Amino acid sequence: xxxxxxxxxxxxxxxxxxxxxxxxxxxxxxxxxxxxxxxxxxxxxxxxxxxxxxxxxxxxxxxxxxxxxxxxxxxxxxxxxxxxxxxxxxxxxxxxxxxxxxxxxxxxxxxxxxxxxxxxxxxxxxxxxxxxxxxxxxxxxxxxxxxxxxxxxxxxxxxxxxxxxxxxxxxxxxxxxxxxxxxxxxxxxxxxxxxxxxxxxxxxxxxxxxxxxxxxxxxxxxxxxxxxxxxxxxxxxxxxxxxxxxxxxxxxxxxxxxxxxxxxxxxxxxxxxxxxxxxxxxxxxxxxxxxxxxxxxxxxxxxxxxxxxxxxxxxxxxxxxxxxxxxxxxxxxxxxxxxxxxxxxxxxxxxxxxxxxxxxxxxxxxxxxxxxxxxxxxxxxxxxxxxxxxxxxxxxxxxxxxxxxxxxxxxxxxxxxxxxxxxxxxxxxxxxxxxxxxxxxxxxxxxxxxxxxxxxxxxxxxxxxxxxxxxxxxxxxxxxxxxxxxxxxxxxxxxxxxxxxxxxxxxxxxxxxxxxxxxxxxxxxxxxxxxxxxxxxxxxxxxxxxxxxxxxxxxxxxxxxxxxxxxxxxxxxxxxxxxxxxxxxxxxxxxxxxxxxxxxxxxxxxxxxxxxxxxxxxxxxxxxxxxxxxxxxxxxxxxxxxxxxxxxxxxxxxxxxxxxxxxxxxxxxxxxxxxxxxxxxxxxxxxxxxxxxxxxxxxxxxxxxxxxxxxxxxxxxxxxxxxxxxxxxxxxxxxxxxxxxxxxxxxxxxxxxxxxxxxxxxxxxxxxxxxxxxxxxxxxxxxxxxxxxxxxxxxxxxxxxxxxxxxxxxxxxxxxxxxxxxxxxxxxxxxxxxxxxxxxxxxxxxxxxxxxxxxxxxxxxxxxxxxxxxxxxxxxxxxxxxxxxxxxxxxxxxxxxxxxxxxxxxxxxxxxxxxxxxxxxxxxxxxxxxxxxxxxxxxxxxxxx
Numbered sequence: 001x002x003x004x005x006x007x008x009x010x011x012x013x014x015x016x017x018x019x020x021x022x023x024x025x026x027x028x029x030x031x032x033x034x035x036x037x038x039x040x041x042x043x044x045x046x047x048x049x050x051x052x053x054x055x056x057x058x059x060x061x062x063x064x065x066x067x068x069x070x071x072x073x074x075x076x077x078x079x080x081x082x083x084x085x086x087x088x089x090x091x092x093x094x095x096x097x098x099x100x101x102x103x104x105x106x107x108x109x110x111x112x113x114x115x116x117x118x119x120x121x122x123x124x125x126x127x128x129x130x131x132x133x134x135x136x137x138x139x140x141x142x143x144x145x146x147x148x149x150x151x152x153x154x155x156x157x158x159x160x161x162x163x164x165x166x167x168x169x170x171x172x173x174x175x176x177x178x179x180x181x182x183x184x185x186x187x188x189x190x191x192x193x194x195x196x197x198x199x200x201x202x203x204x205x206x207x208x209x210x211x212x213x214x215x216x217x218x219x220x221x222x223x224x225x226x227x228x229x230x231x232x233x234x235x236x237x238x239x240x241x242x243x244x245x246x247x248x249x250x251x252x253x254x255x256x257x258x259x260x261x262x263x264x265x266x267x268x269x270x271x272x273x274x275x276x277x278x279x280x281x282x283x284x285x286x287x288x289x290x291x292x293x294x295x296x297x298x299x300x301x302x303x304x305x306x307x308x309x310x311x312x313x314x315x316x317x318x319x320x321x322x323x324x325x326x327x328x329x330x331x332x333x334x335x336x337x338x339x340x341x342x343x344x345x346x347x348x349x350x351x352x353x354x355x356x357x358x359x360x361x362x363x364x365x366x367x368x369x370x371x372x373x374x375x376x377x378x379x380x381x382x383x384x385x386x387x388x389x390x391x392x393x394x395x396x397x398x399x400x401x402x403x404x405x406x407x408x409x410x411x412x413x414x415x416x417x418x419x420x421x422x423x424x425x426x427x428x429x430x431x432x433x434x435x436x437x438x439x440x441x442x443x444x445x446x447x448x449x450x451x452x453x454x455x456x457x458x459x460x461x462x463x464x465x466x467x468x469x470x471x472x473x474x475x476x477x478x479x480x481x482x483x484x485x486x487x488x489x490x491x492x493x494x495x496x497x498x499x500x501x502x503x504x505x506x507x508x509x510x511x512x513x514x515x516x517x518x519x520x521x522x523x524x525x526x527x528x529x530x531x532x533x534x535x536x537x538x539x540x541x542x543x544x545x546x547x548x549x550x551x552x553x554x555x556x557x558x559x560x561x562x563x564x565x566x567x568x569x570x571x572x573x574x575x576x577x578x579x580x581x582x583x584x585x586x587x588x589x590x591x592x593x594x595x596x597x598x599x600x601x602x603x604x605x606x607x608x609x610x611x612x613x614x615x616x617x618x619x620x621x622x623x624x625x626x627x628x629x630x631x632x633x634x635x636x637x638x639x640x641x642x643x644x645x646x647x648x649x650x651x652x653x654x655x656x657x658x659x660x661x662x663x664x665x666x667x668x669x670x671x672x673x674x675x676x677x678x679x680x681x682x683x684x685x686x687x688x689x690x691x692x693x694x695x696x697x698x699x700x701x702x703x704x705x706x707x708x709x710x711x712x713x714x715x716x717x718x719x720x721x722x723x724x725x726x727x728x729x730x731x732x733x734x735x736x737x738x739x740x741x742x743x744x745x746x747x748x749x750x751x752x753x754x755x756x757x758x759x760x761x762x763x764x765x766x767x768x769x770x771x772x773x774x775x776x777x778x779x780x781x782x783x784x785x786x787x788x789x790x791x792x793x794x795x796x797x798x799x800x801x802x803x804x805x806x807x808x809x810x811x812x813x814x815x816x817x818x819x820x821x822x823x824x825x826x827x828x829x830x831x832x833x834x835x836x837x838x839x840x841x842x843x844x845x846x847x848x849x850x851x852x853x854x855x856x857x858x859x860x861x862x863x864x865x866x867x868x869x870x871x872x873x874x875x876x877x878x879x880x881x882x883x884x885x886x887x888x889x890x891x892x893x894x895x896x897x898x899x900x901x902x903x904x905x906x907x908x909x910x911x912x913x914x915x916x917x918x919x920x921x922x923x924x925x926x927x928x929x930x931x932x933x934x935x936x937x938x939x940x941x942x943x944x945x
Contacts, residue, residue, distance in 0.1 A: 113426065113427040113430075113459070113489070114427075114462075114488070114489060114490070115425075115427040115428070115461055115462055115488070115489030115490045116427050116430070116431075116458065116459030116460065116461065116462065117129045117130075117131055117459055117460050117461075117462050118459055118460075119457035119458065119459050119460060120457075120460060131460050131461075131462060131463055132462075132463045132464075132465050132493065133462060133463070133464055133465065133490075134464075134465050134466075134467075135464040135465060135466050135484065135485065136150065137150070137466050137468075137477070137480050137481050137484050137485075138150050138480055138484075139477070139480070140473050140476030140477060140479075140480060141476075142480065144483075147480060147483050147484065148483075150484055151483060151484045151487075161222060161223045162220050162221070162222060162223065163181055163182070163220065163221070163223045163227065163231070164181070164182035164218055164219070164220050165179035165180060165181060165182065165218070165219050165220070165221065166179065166180040166181075166182055166188070166191045166192065166195055166216060166217070166218055167179045167180070167216070167217050167219065168195065168214050168215065168216050168217070169215070169217065170215075171209075171214040171215075172204055172205065172206065173199040173200075173202055173203075173204035173205030173206070173209075174195065174196070174199045174205065174214055176199075176202060176204060177195060177198050177199055177202075178230065179219070179230075180194060180195045180198075180230075181227065181230050181231045182218070183231075188216075188218065192211060192216055193211065195216070196211045200273075250302075250305060250306050250309050253267065253302060253305050254302045254305075254306075257298045257301060257302055258298040263293075264293045264296065264298065264301060265289050265290070265293045267301055267305065268285060268289050268292050268293060268296070268301070269289055271285055271304070271305070271308060272285065272286075272289070275308055279308065283304040283307070284296075285304065338405060338406050341371065341406060341408070341409070342406065342408075344364060344366070344371075345368070345371055345408045347363065347364045348363075348364040348366045348367075348368060348371075349368055368408070371408045371409060372408070372409060372410065372411050373409045373410070376402065376409055376410065377409075377410055377411060377414050380399055380402070380403075380410060380414060380418060381414065381417075383395055383396065383399055384399075384417070384418060384421055384422070387433050390421060390422070390429050390432075390433060391426060391429055391430050391433060392426070393422075393426055393429070395422065399418065399422075400422070400817075403415055403418055403419075403817045404813075404816040404817055407817060407818070407819065412822055415817050415818070415822075416822075416826065418817070419814065419817050419818075419826075420432060421433075422814075423810050423811075423814040424489070424590050424810055425489055425810065427461065427489050428461070428489065428590070430458050430459070431459075431460070431461050434457050434458070461490060461491050462490040462491070463490060463491045463492075463493050464485065464488060464490045464491070464492060464493065465493040465494070465495060465502075466481055466485075466492070466493070466494050466495075467494075467495050467496070467497050468481070468494060468495075468496060468497065468510070469496065469497050469498075470496045470497075470498075470499070470940070470941065474510075474513045474514060474517060475514060475517035475518070478510070478514040478517075478580070478584065479576075479577075479580045481494070482580055482583040482584055482587065482805075483580075483583075485587070486583045486587070486805070486808040486809055487808055487809075491591050492507070492587060492591060493506075493507050494506055494507045494509075494510035495507075496509075496510075496941070499941055501913070501941075503914045504881065504913065504914040505881045505912070505913025505914050506881075506913075507593070507881075508593060508594075508880070508881025508882050508913065509543075509881055509913075511588055511593050511595055511882075512542075512543050512595075512596065512877060512881070512882060512883065513543045513544065514584060515543075515595050515596055515597045516542045516543035516544060516552070517544075518577075518581060518584075518597065519542070519552045519553050519559070519597070519598070520551065520552060520553075521550060521551060521552065521553050521755075521757060522757055523574070523577060523757075524562065524564075524570060524573075524574055524757045524758050524759065525559075525561065525562065525574050525577055525578065525581075525798075526553050526559045526560060526561065526562055527553075527555070527559075527560050527561070527562045527695055527696055527754070528553050528555070528562070528754065528755045528757065529698065529754040529755065530754065530755045530756060531754070532698050533549075533550075534554060534555045534556055535556070536554040536555065536556060537549040537550060537554045538554070540552060540554070540870065541870075541874065541938060542596075542873075542883070543877075545938075554598075555598075555600075555695075557600050557601075557602075557694040557695045557696075557697070558598045558599055558600030558601065558602075558603070558694075558695070559597070559598055559599050559600055559603060560600040560602055560603050560695035560696070561574075561578070561603070561795040561798045561799065562574075562753070562755075562758055562794075562795075563751070563753075563789050563790050563791075563793075563794025563795055564758060564760075564794055564795075564797075564798070565760060565763045565794075566793070566794070566796060566797050568759070568760060569759075570758060570759040570760065571797050571798070572797075574798055575797045575798055575800075575801040576801070578798045578799070578801045578802040578805070579801040579802065579804060579805035580805060581802055581805065582801070582802040582803060582804065582805030582806035582807075582808075582812075583805040583806065583808055583809060584805075585597075585806065585827060586805070586806045586807075586808070586809035586810060586812070587809050588827070589826065589827060590809055590810060593882075594827075594828060594829040594882045594884050594886065595827060595828055595882075595884075596828055596829075596831055596873070596882060596883045596884045597827075597828060598828075598831060599824070599827075599828070600694065600695050601691070601694065601820050601821075601824075602687055602691035602692075602694060602695050604820035604821075604823050604824055605686055605687065605691065605820045606683045606686055606687070606799060607806075607812065607815050607820075607823060608815040608816055608817075608818050608819065608820060608823050609683075609686065609813070609815070609816050610686050610816075681792060681793075681796050681799065681800075682799075682800075682803070683799055684792060687791045689704070689787075691791070692787060692790060692791055696754075696790060698754075699754070699786070699790070703783050703786060703787060706742075706779050706782070706783050707783060709742070709776065709779060710776070710779050710780050710783075713776050741775060741776055742774050742775055742776050742779060743773055743774070743775055745774060746773075747773070747774040747782075748769060748770050748771070748772055748773055748774065749764065749765045749766050749769030749770070749772045749774070749778075749782060749785065750762040750763060750764055750765060750769050750770050751763045751764075751765055751786060751789050751794075763789075765782075765785040765786065765789060766785065825887040826887075828884055829882070829884035829885050829886050829887060830884055830885045830886070830887060830888075830889060831883075831884050832869065833869075833872050833873060833876060833883075833884065833885045833889070834869075834872070834889070835864070835865070835872075835889060835890050836865065837861055837862070837864075837865040839889065839890050839891070840861045840864045840865060840890070841861055842890075842891075843890040843891055843893065843896060843897070844861075844890075844896065844897045844898070844899055845896050845897070845898045845899070846898075846899050846900075847898055847899070847900050848900040848901060849900060849901025849903075849922070850899055850900065850901050850920075854922075856901070856920070856922040856923065856929075857899060859923065859925075859926045859929050860899060860920060860929060860933075862926055863926055863929055863930045863933060866930075871934060871937075874934070874937040874938065875933070875934075875937050877937070878911060878936060878937040878939075879897060879911050879913070879916060879918055880893070880897075880913060880916055881913045881914075893916065895915055895916050896916065897916045897918060898915070898916060898917050898918065899918050899920055900917065900918070900919055900920070901919075901920065901921070901922055902919040902920055902921045903921075904921060905921050905922065905923075907921055907932075908932050908935060908936045908939075909921065909932060909933055909936045910936070911936075920933075
């Protein structure tokens with residue numbers, strides 16, 4: 001049982017999303033010639049030989065002396081014929097030993113990681129493999145078929161996939177059953193039970209054969225193609241076996257015994273198969289089923305079954321079903337508590353408006369930090385510090401479930417550590433463990449010589465280097481690079497042809513240039529409005545020189561996919577760009593590269609499946625906010641409820657049925673409906689009307705005005721109509737002539753895009769929508785269809801492509817551990833960098849010609865503190881390769897920004913981007929320093945200086 005398994009009855013606790021065949025009972029992790037240190041093996045190779053202190057192998061009563069240098073064996077026997085017999089026996093033992101070694105080599109399966117190269121060995125005479133390898137990427141314009149050929153399969157992907165199989169020999173009925181596949185979450189007992197039931201179905205199994213009597217054998221071997229269908233059959237059989245639990249409960253038997261649903265003969269036969277003979281004799285249930293059916297009444301059989309259920313030797317079907325329920329939902333017992341905590345967290349974190357304050361809405365006076373559980377945090381840190389469990393991907397499933405379902409119980413930094421060491425696969429987890437051990441050794445090492453701890457290392461992450469030209473088609477190059485490199489687990493490095501710079505600096509420049517190109521208006525990817533210009537629009541240089549206002553999309557709400565007709569050519573073209581965007585963002589996270597892309601909060605919510613990332617149990621967005629969407633096909637008036645973990649239980653526990661929410665919260669307790677059919681998008685129900693207002697304010701305000709008109713109409717048709725003086729106010733501010741209706745707006749059931757870059761003029765929201773005028777009678781339907789198209793149907797193909805591209809690198813479901821705000825920090829950092837003079841003095845290092853008292857250094861500090869927002873981003877792009885700062889600002893910029901003196905007075909500053917090393921001449925005035933420093937930030941390229 002691998003370390004970290006949480007259930008003592010299970011072979012292992014497989015994490016969610018792990019392919020079962022990747023598990024092996026005997027495994028040696030290798031990277032070329034590097035090994036993990038020790039292979040895990042459960043095989044017994046026979047009697048162990050003991051070696052004494054003097055170098056002798058003690059075997060029975062003889063002593064076998066060996067000399068390693070000469071490889072000359074000196075036998076000490078009794079001479080004569082006995083010595084010859086001993087020599088013959090020794091020859092046989094050597095032959096057996098040779099066979100043993102060959103057999104061991106066959107069954108010890110080694111796993112190679114394509115992303116790792118052997119660890120660096122500093123000892124003299126050892127040859128080390130280069131960590132950087134060149135990757136050839138076809139240029140833009142290459143057909144996709146050739147790009148896929150260049151992509152190939154990453155080396156090491158063909159490692160054996162193992163599975164456990166159960167078989168039974170020399171037992172009629174059982175030996176005829178093919179090898180049974182053991183599922184990862186299944187105990188041996190459950191598998192034996194399944195095998196026994198299959199044998200009973202054949203009719204060849206002896207009637208009185210008990211489940212514990214045969215000898216069962218467990219083997220492991222490589223999964224073949226014909227095994228895949230049997231694995232699916234095993235999963236279906238487990239589900240069927242778990243479903244029998246509902247039939248064989250004591251309450252069901254008592255209420256249905258003697259009816260057509262449960263005849264007495266069926267219960268008697270079941271007990272005779274499953275119960276021990278001593279128990280059957282005690283209850284007088286031994287004998288022919290037909291005679292027992294006539295002589296035993298229902299009450300007697302029901303009492304017997306109740307006793308059987310309370311007996312330590314329970315029904316195997318009940319045991320199997322109970323165990324499957326436990327391992328499938330380890331947090332099932334505390335689910336109501338987690339639901340209550342999420343509700344309290346929502347009450348404590350939701351902003352309260354001035355109107356709600358006047359209405360005395362319930363607000364919890366609790367700090368959000370009070371929800372953090374220190375004990376749970378320590379337990380999670382303890383789990384990820386287990387090297388074997390982490391390196392074999394065998395962490396208990398509760399770790400991921402708690403992080404995703406109730407992230408408020410864990411601090412952000414702990415969840416970020418858990419994400420970093422588990423989301424990117426085993427090679428990255430191994431390297432993460434090695435780096436943590438290096439840091440621990442650095443802290444614990446005193447003045448002694450450097451410890452040679454390279455022996456324990458498995459390997460180093462491989463870097464794949466791509467060379468691209470610095471040209472106008474950088475986005476096309478980026479698309480091809482991600483197509484080729486998306487499934488590779490190695491680190492991507494990019495350098496520009498004709499330039500001297502290599503390593504981190506040019507790579508970050510490539511990410512920045514690609515992110516800038518993705519913000520171009522003419523791509524037609526994002527929402528933009530030709531008539532209403534945002535106040536943020538201005539001339540800006542974000543990588544390709546100064547561009548006029550409107551060249552890039554600059555909106556207060558950020559970037560959000562533009563709704564498009566899903567069968568148009570424009571949607572097909574944009575979907576390919578969103579596929580690239582998903583791969584691009586996932587790769588930047590995997591390689592720990594910040595990308596300054598102003599994504600909207602609504603788009604980030606879609607990425608992490610809601611406000612708290614709790615889609616695993618049905619919660620999305622601000623878990624108690626009313627969504628503005630209802631999946632197409634849902635009847636109006638259908639109450640919303642959220643199935644939890646695939647069950648039909650209501651979102652609010654039944655024990656709260658008598659609880660009355662406070663006035664300001666009643667309308668927000670309906671949880672969004674989870675998609676139940678394939679026609680509903682995976683992101684359905686996440687976005688709310690507030691999100692629509694943030695990303696498309698003018699259209700959303702118009703829809704809100706229509707909602708107010710519909711509400712006003714309903715009030716006027718009620719028994720208590722509004723006074724005439726309030727009529728215009730209730731119409732939401734729409735300028736309509738007195739007595740005029742919505743028909744005067746001349747709107748039809750068509751969607752009109754907000755920009756000409758999308759390539760279409762209108763789209764029918766329903767068949768013949770262009771012929772149907774908007775009226776007060778159909779205004780509610782119009783609102784629903786427009787909102788559905790903007791936040792659901794119109795972005796489906798784009799979001800599906802984005803998710804598919806993201807999943808090529810690592811599963812996007814892993815992002816559920818973060819809130820949208822936290823995901824923005826992880827992905828983009830602080831996109832509005834700011835610092836004070838004191839922070840610059842504290843978090844920069846003057847060296848080699850400058851110290852903290854140097855006038856030139858203080859002039860640099862003054863210039864830094866007086867920079868505008870755009871100048872700060874340009875300086876960071878010049879000095880660090882990214883225009884954003886890590887979460888925490890300059891304090892968390894590693895390595896620290898170092899300022900050294902450059903002897904060439906009057907020249908421009910230069911920088912080593914990889915190590916944040918700014919070489920600054922000692923300018924005589926601040927004006928000259930500002931002019932030269934800002935002039936250097938707009939220069940492009942990496943060259944020697």
